[in-house]
Amino acid sequence: MTTSDSWLLVDDDAAFLQILQxxxxxxxxxxxxxxxxxxxxxxxxSQVFQKCILDLNLAGESGLQLLPELLAKQPALEILVLTGYGSIATAVEAMRRGAVNYLCKPVTIGQLLSGFEALAVTPELREEPPSVEEMEWEHIQRVLNEHDGNVSATARALHMHRRTLQRKLQKHSRWRN
Known part of the structure; x- marks a missing residue:
């Protein structure tokens, strides 16, 4: 098979890796x-890779610690961080350490491919300050984390109807173009 890109997949979930591969x-x-x-x-x-999908939690090891080590070995490597438990704090930290994007599981193959393609088309977007919508999302995530993922408690703390909060969470869980 002739390929233009070689991908490195790093995840402790063998079944997920097999499906992704x-x-x-x-x-x-x-x-x-x-x-x-x-x-x-x-x-x-042993090999040069163009792209990497890196899980944030590797059976007790942190993907955030591995990220700069990967880039030290191959600086041109584009790393997309995946996690089952997304938060703005870890997303920001992943980007600071060199990730090109950060997505929450579950994701489709289309979302993963788009996660790299969108950046290739408009890399300058990462330098702009966050939008009001992004700042709202960060605040929601922070309050959600403070309430251990409890949507009802988070909605009360935000003075928001629970269904409204659920709609916002669902909207942001999908990849936006």
Whole structure:
């Protein structure tokens, strides 16, 4: 198979990795799966990758700690961070450490591909200050985290109807173009 991009996949969930690898292969993209820090760093020693999907939580190890190590080995590597438990604080930290994007699971293959493509078309957008909508989303996430993910308690703290908060959470869980 001839591919233009080689992808490094780093996640401790073997089933997720297998599904993701097959989906990328169907897109004619070669993907190598690794399950932890050591495997990911070893893969970088033997091959050059253009893109990386990095899980935030690697069986107790932090993907945020691995991120700069990956970039130190291959500075041109574009890293997209995935997490099952998104927060603005970790998204900001991932971007500060060099990630090109940050998405919350579950995601589709289209969302992953778009996560890289949108940045290639308009990289200057990352330098702009956050919009009012983004600031509202950050505040919602902060309050949601303070209430351990309890939507009802978060809605009360925000003086917002629970259904309104649920709609906002659903809207932001989908990838926006």
């Amino acid at each position: 097959r989906a990328l292969n169907r897109q004619n993209l070669m993907a190598i799966c690794t399950h932890n820090h050591a495997e990911a760093l070893q893969a970088l020693d």
